[in-house]
Amino acid sequence: MAQETISPVLITQRPFDSKSATVISSQRSSSLTKNPNDSSINVPVDDVEIPTVDFTMLFSDDLDKRSRALEHINQVCKDFGAFYLVNHGVSDSMLEGVFKGLSDFFNPREIEDRIKQYEKKNPTDKIRWGVNSTHGENREYLKVIAHPQCHCPTKPASFSETMEEYFKTMRRIVHGLGKAISNAMGFEECYIEKAFNLDSGFDICSMNLYPPNFRSKSSMGLPNHTDPGFFVSLIQDVNGGLQILSHKGEWIDVNMPPNAIFINLGDHLEILTNGKYKSTLHRVVVGNNEVKRISVATLHGPSSDSFVCPAPEFVDEHHPPSYRGMTYKQSLETNGAVEIDAQSSLEQTRIE
Numbered sequence: 001m002a003q004e005t006i007s008p009v010l011i012t013q014r015p016f017d018s019k020s021a022t023v024i025s026s027q028r029s030s031s032l033t034k035n036p037n038d039s040s041i042n043v044p045v046d047d048v049e050i051p052t053v054d055f056t057m058l059f060s061d062d063l064d065k066r067s068r069a070l071e072h073i074n075q076v077c078k079d080f081g082a083f084y085l086v087n088h089g090v091s092d093s094m095l096e097g098v099f100k101g102l103s104d105f106f107n108p109r110e111i112e113d114r115i116k117q118y119e120k121k122n123p124t125d126k127i128r129w130g131v132n133s134t135h136g137e138n139r140e141y142l143k144v145i146a147h148p149q150c151h152c153p154t155k156p157a158s159f160s161e162t163m164e165e166y167f168k169t170m171r172r173i174v175h176g177l178g179k180a181i182s183n184a185m186g187f188e189e190c191y192i193e194k195a196f197n198l199d200s201g202f203d204i205c206s207m208n209l210y211p212p213n214f215r216s217k218s219s220m221g222l223p224n225h226t227d228p229g230f231f232v233s234l235i236q237d238v239n240g241g242l243q244i245l246s247h248k249g250e251w252i253d254v255n256m257p258p259n260a261i262f263i264n265l266g267d268h269l270e271i272l273t274n275g276k277y278k279s280t281l282h283r284v285v286v287g288n289n290e291v292k293r294i295s296v297a298t299l300h301g302p303s304s305d306s307f308v309c310p311a312p313e314f315v316d317e318h319h320p321p322s323y324r325g326m327t328y329k330q331s332l333e334t335n336g337a338v339e340i341d342a343q344s345s346l347e348q349t350r351i352e
C-alpha cells in the first residue's frame with residue numbers, strides 16, 4: 001500500500017496524569033457492528049467491561065485468595081483474552097518518564113533527523129521509525145528490539161536509559177504472568193517459561209503517536225490485527241481509541257483505570273494451547289479524538305529459536321492440531337516480513 005508522509009501533530013500534549021487518565025473520544029454512536037472488518041468507528045459496547053487482574057493476588061501467601069485470583073485470570077484469558085493489570089509494581093514516575101521521553105522523541109521539529117536515522121533501511125534493523133497516513137492507518141511509530149538486547153535511539157538525552165529501565169521492569173511481569181497463567185491452566189509454574197524459553201524471550205516494542213481526528217486521513221489509527229508472541233503489554237498517556245473484539249463479536253473500548261497496564265494475549269499462546277486461549281483482535285480508531293495519544297505496546301515473545309506448536313496437553317482425538325509449528329523467528333519472517341515489522345502470521349499458520 002502506498003504510504004504518504006504527514007507532519008506530526010502540532011497541538012499541545014496533555015500531560016500524563018496517572019490519577020485521572022482521560023477519555024479523549026467524546027461522542028460515540030451506540031450502534032453495534034459485528035463484522036470485525038467493518039472499519040466504522042461507531043461500534044463500542046457500553047455495558048461490557050474488560051476485567052481487571054490484580055498482579056499481587058496471583059502470588060498471595062493466602063492460598064485461598066491466590067487460588068481465586070488464578071481461577072479469575074484463567075476465566076478472563078478464556079473469555080476475553082485481555083485484561084487490565086493493576087498493582088503491577090511499575091511506578092507512576094517510570095510511566096511519566098517513558099511518556100516524556102517519547103513526547104520529546106516525536107518532536108515535530110526534528111522529523112528530518114528521524115527520517116535520516118531510522119526510516120527503513122535494512123531487514124536486520126533493530127530500530128525502525130515510520131509515519132503512515134492513509135485511509136487504513138494514521139500513526140507515527142518507533143519500533144525497537146527490546147529483549148534479549150535492548151536497542152533504543154540515543155536522543156533525546158536519557159531516553160534510552162529510561163526505556164531500558166522500563167523494559168527491564170516489564171520482564172518481571174513477563175515471568176510473573178508466565179508462572180501465574182501456567183498455574184491457572186493447571187500446570188507447573190515453569191510450563192510457559194519452558195515452552196517459550198522466556199529467559200531469552202524476544203521482545204519487540206512499538207511506540208505509537210496517533211494524530212487527533214482533524215489531522216488524520218480517516219477514522220482508523222491502526223487496523224484490526226492480532227500480535228505475535230506470548231502477550232502484549234500496553235501503556236498509554238490518555239484513554240481513547242483502542243478497542244478489542246470480544247469473543248462475542250462486539251468491539252469493546254479499552255478504558256484503562258489509572259496507572260494500569262493493558263494485557264492482550266498473543267498468537268503464540270493461542271498456538272501453544274491449540275486455540276484454547278485466543279489472541280485478541282484489536283484496532284485503534286482516532287474517531288473523535290481531539291488530542292494526540294501516545295501508546296507503548298511491547299510484544300513479549302518466545303525466544304527466536306523456540307519451536308512453537310500445539311502442545312500435547314492440548315491435543316487429542318477430539319482436538320487435532322489446528323496450527324503448524326515453526327520457530328518464533330520463522331513466524332516473524334513469514335510472507336517476507338522482517339522481525340522488526342512484528343507482524344502476525346497466525347492465519348498462515350492455521351491448519352484448515
Ligand SMILES: O=C(O)CCC(=O)C(=O)O
Pocket residue numbers: 206208222227234241242282283284295296297
Ligand atoms: O496504540 C494502541 O493502542 C495499540 C497498538 C498496537 O496494537 C500495536 O502496536 O500492535
Ligand SMILES: [Fe+2]
Pocket residue numbers: 225226227232282297
Ligand atoms: Fe497490536
